Amino acid sequence: MNTSDSIxxxxxxxxxxxxxxxxxxxxxxxxxxxxxxxxxxxxxxxxEVLLDKYRIDLKECIQFxxxxxxxxxxxxxQIGCKIQECLRExxxxxx
Numbered sequence: 347m348n349t350s351d352s353i354x355x356x357x358x359x360x361x362x363x364x365x366x367x368x369x370x371x372x373x374x375x376x377x378x379x380x381x382x383x384x385x386x387x388x389x390x391x392x393x394e395v396l397l398d399k400y401r402i403d404l405k406e407c408i409q410f411x412x413x414x415x416x417x418x419x420x421x422x423x424q425i426g427c428k429i430q431e432c433l434r435e436x437x438x439x440x441x
Contacts, residue, residue, distance in 0.1 A: 353425060353426070354425075354426050355381070355385050355423060355424070355425055355426075356375055356381065356423070356424045356425075356426060357375070357376045357380070357381045357384045357385065357421060357422070357423055357424075358373040358374060358375050358376065358421065358422050358424065359373070359374055359376065359409050359419045359420070359421045360372075360373055360374075360419050360420045360421070360422075361373070361374045361419070373422065380397055383395060383397065384397075384402060384404075385423075387404060388404055388423065392404060393405050396412070399411065399412055399413075400412060401415075402421055407420060407421050407422060407423075408420060408421065409421050
């Protein structure tokens with residue numbers, strides 16, 4: 347989701363079983379349309395947002411399964427730059 351010409355906001359959920367030490371845990375980016383929906387709700391100051399299968403508590407940064415609220419995942423918001431801007435910065439700032 348673009349907030350300006352050079353800044354992009356990304357939303358991620360933590361995939362894997364955080365209770366299982368052998369589980370492969372990673373942050374997974376939401377699909378573009380989901381990120382847009384989440385970011386619009388966040389910008390409007392809404393406490394939560396509903397997706398097809400999930401409810402996201404934007405204050406606590408937790409995703410809940412809508413049919414089984416005991417299934418939860420952490421979510422996070424990350425601000426970054428557009429890929430072209432990031433590549434340009436890396437190229438000119440490299441030693």
